[in-house]
Amino acid sequence: MDLAISAVTGDLKVERLQQLLLRVHTVVEEADGRHITNSCMLMQLKTLSAAMYQGYHVLDNIRYRQHNGASKDSVSDSSTSSDYIIPFKRARTANSSSTIKAFNWELQSALRNLEAVVDHMVEFVVLLGGCERVSRRPYDTYLHVDNFLFGRHVEKQQIISFLLQENMPGPPAVLPVVGGRGVGKRTLVAHVCRYDRVRSHFAVILHLSGDGLTKITDNEIPSGKILVVVEFASDVDDDDWKTFYSTVTSMDRGSKVIILGRNESLKKFGTVQTISLNRLAFEEYKYLLKTLAFGSANPGDHPQLAEIVEEFAVVLGGSLIPGNLIAHAVRKNLNAHFWLSTLNRIRITMKMNISRFGFHPNELLDQGRPVHLGPHYLLSPAAPSPSSPNSSLPKLVFGDSLAEAGHTVPPKGDFWLVAWESRLPPYTS
Known part of the structure; x- marks a missing residue:
């Protein structure tokens, strides 16, 4: 550990932080591969995860602090950042003594939180040993290890418990999964549905669009336990829902329904507690962004780039789709100048949308309104669809055009501009 870091934190405290993180991360990863039904254990898992990401x-911050002086003028111009309305803001101090105090306070806070959760972790680990392992297919295991499905530990456990719960009285239970655009609702449910135990629990898993809600009839329902996953892009007509639900009540006992959408009104159709997905906490989002941006590269070998990741996390405001898009672009070019250029282009894009529409791009997408992606592209939110774009039209991935700025020529005529395509089925956000 170099002297600059030692002067601020002390080698022993940093070493203690690393040891605690290793212990907590080990437990969180192990818990992610178990089927946890105890609600108190899920609360503790959530606390463990939050302390880990913090x-x-x-x-x-400690590792890369020595690079602040060399890069802060180009990376984090506070006068530029203040022009934007962004969910995350970090306090910046010019006085070195106050900066040292702030870092020491952050370190002490992180140590206290980790030590507190570790002190109460013994019982959790003992109980975890009694939880059944959740088997994954080899492909899913690869995706999990490579962080393609990130976080959502507690929500995933809640969905699994709902699906595998036996002897629920009455008609099929309905679980609403509600959240803003691009928070990963479909990806989370699709991932859970790929678990072997979930697949073997149901005879058939049906995926429906809310637009075709009334098309399902008694004659189309197969025998056995059925899982019906319905995604709504807009409001649900009460009469259509009654028609649909009266049909699914004829399904065999033990069948379940999951409904997905952005509209809070979906909650009224649920028979169990709604799972609400929000954007990731800043620390968790930054960890995800760093993992995606570096890929197989070691962030420790690129300290300036690792610091720029935090600036990306600030300006992107916790949105998953832009985060994946930018990570896809910068991962191909581990060059500080390129990363800074990309960061500046994002800031210009944000300022242009705020100036033209009065809202941050994240808010525009949440409202279903178009977003300007630079001077040449207009991103219009499309309604969720399980089908692929028209294959007769050429496709341009925006991340590729960003990564190869000046070298990518858009196709002539009409073409599909793909903002981002998930690497995890169903290959959407």
Whole structure:
């Protein structure tokens, strides 16, 4: 550990932080591969995860602090940042003594949180040993290890418990999964549905669009336990829902329904507690962004780039689709100049949308309104669809055009501009 870091934190405290993070991360990863039904254990898992990501955030700040002086003028111009309305803002101090105090306070806070959760972790680990392992297919295991499905530990456990719960009285239970655009609702449910135990629990898993809600009839329902997953892009007509639900009540006992959408009104159709997905906490989002941006590269070998990741996390405001899009672009070019150029283009894009529409691009997408992606592209939110774009039209991935700025020529005529395509089925956000 170099002297600059030691002067601020002390080698022993940093080493202690790393040891605690290793212990907590080990338990969180193990818990992610178990089927946890105890609600109190799920609450503790959520606390463990939050403390872990906060700890990694502080560790990153300590590791790369010595590079602030060289890059802060180009990376984090506070006068530029203040022009934007963004969900996340970090306090910046010019006085070195106050900066040292702030870092020491962050380190002490992270250590206290981690030590507190570790002190109460013994019982959790013992109980975890009694939880059944959730088997994954080899492909899913690869995706999991490579962080393609990130976080959502507790929500995933809640969905699994709902699906595998036996002897629920009455007609099929309905679980609403509600959240803003691009928070990963479909990806989360699709991932759970790929678990072997879930697949073997149901005879058939049906995926429906809310537009075709009334098309399902008694004659089309197969025998056995059925899981019906319905995604709504807009409001649900009460009469259509009654028609649909009266049909699914004829399904065999043990069948389940999951409904997905952005509209809070979906909650009224649920028979169990709604799972609400929000954007990731800043520390967790930054960890995800760093993992995606570096891929197989070691962030420790690129300290300036690792610091720029935090600036990306700030300006992107916790949105998953832009985060994946930018990570896809910068991962191909681990060059500080390129990363800074990309960061500046994002800031210009944000300022242009705020100036023209009065809202941050994230808010525009949440409202279903178009977003300007630079001077040449207009991103219009499309309604969710399980089908692929028209294959007769050429496709341009926006991340590729961003990564190869000046070298990518858009196709002539009409073409599909793909903002981002998930690497996890169903290959959407």
